[in-house]
Amino acid sequence: MSVSMSKEARARRRADRIRDKHANDLPRSMRPNAFVKTLTIVVLVLVLIYFLFPIYWAIIASTKTPSQLTGSNGLWFAVPLNELPGAIADNYATLLGWTRGQFWRWVGNSLLYSCTSALIGTIVSVMAGYATAKFNFRGKGVAIGIVMACMLMPAALLTIPQYSIFHTLHLTNTVASIIIPCSVSPFGFFLGRVYAQTSVPNELLEAARIDGAGEARIFFTIVLRILAPAMVTIFLFLFVATWNNFLLPLMMVSSDELKPVTLGLYGMVSLATFNDRGALMMGALLGVLPVIVLFLGLQRYWQAGLAAGAVKG
Template sequence: MPSGDTYRPSVNQYPPSLQPKALTKILTRVTLLLVAVYFMFPIYWLMVSATKSDNGLIDSNGFWFAPQTVDGRDAGGFHLVENYQGLMETAAAGGHYWRWVLNSVFYSTAAALLGVLISVMAGYALSKFKFRGSGVVQAAIMGGLLMPIALLSVPLYLLFFQLGLLNNPLAVIIPSAVSPFGVFLGRVYVEASVPNELLEAARIDGAGEFRIFFTMVLRLLAPAMVTIFLFIFVATWNNFLLPLIMFTEPSLKPVTVGLYGMLAYFDPDKGQVLLGALMAILPVIIMFTFLQRYWRSGLAAGSVKG
């Protein structure tokens, strides 16, 4: 076997007592197929609906593309090009659609990068250092996991209003980066991936705490950091209420709030908004596609001892 390759035994190499039964294999595959259909079907519906006009959404089959006419009424046919042109030209968007997408990418990326650093540093401190009040801090973090984030929106608005940071990207980036769930994951991954013996050896060799953290700990936690990054990125991308109350300038809105404004305050073709929603999920899909290998290894960190 070439050096560096990972040995993965096939199922047939296990003894018969450990091999799954035929019925178990069939049920597992059927279950996985149903789960895949359950999660992929809304995306399929969105792809089909994004090609329709308002008349097509009402008169045609919801699970297939609209014909040109239905019972003598105009159903619009394949309306994708018209929907894209309308999305770019509508007064509601004001030419801001791609600006909204870039805003979402910037807010989510900045919050995720800052959140990863905060989560890993806090998790490392809580896991490897004993200090007065650490139990209270951990209890507060667990309490933060149980608190709905919507309850904090009004207090955060009042705080950033006093600081003069409304209509400022920091009003969304900072609250999104400080994630109790990210700190919890950081602590779990540090306990599973950073051995105390390695830290003690580095201290004996004269390395300082900052050097140990930035040159050793961060390398050991790279897969876990990708996992935390993706969680915070998606949470920030899907955040709606916080940017809704923090931003009034159209050019600062993320795509979630921008598309909501098109539906709430104007009367665009619904197909335009659905097309905008479909294109808005592409950056998240691309992010998961390129980082899924590290994400899987991060999720599995600590699952096997030794």
């Protein structure tokens, strides 16, 4: 039984390779020449090195002491490979010491702020984008114009007015003071509207209405499924924007227990006695790992979402 299954699997893989080969065949006039292929590969390799080198350097630097950072080869470890676990453990202990054991609490705070803001912002963006793309109502053009104008305003310009509002409402130094502003995204609304315009057929909506479905049921059972890949793109955009946000937490939060990892590491570096850059690099590396894992885990949906609004219909 296992022999026959292995033969079938090999035959299936062979058929898939043949199909892929013929599917990618192009006419001779459309095939790139050898120079273009070589140039493309070289450019892609350079771009890959450009993006991966900072991560590689952060991994190397996170294993070194302050003296080793300046006195050893910057592109390789300062200790033999068999001593790396000890060097990593020492820098990790130093990191926890400088942060008074609150480093992982800061990472958890960043995850809480980013996930909650991205989830709320994605739902709001898709709902608002769908409403303005598929419904006509009085003041629609004015509302869209105001939201689009907000895209031109830098986030730093809005931070002080937001602080004044939240201070008046006695909401500063709370979780809500970070989640609420980060949940509102004009760019997320723009993406949601574009995706709804190009990916949700009007004929499908009309068919659902003829069958007796209400607007809420159409949105939650049909539209959200169609826009699922696009929602992943909006979610990732809002997640990264909230995770990297520094000025807003700096203005809103003063308690160490509520700081995100970006603000916490900044406070550690600001100490007059701080001089351990290796521990700082370890903190930066561990602090960015959740973002890397999220991107890799949602890569398939994210790539589909990028192309969801590219073709109308």
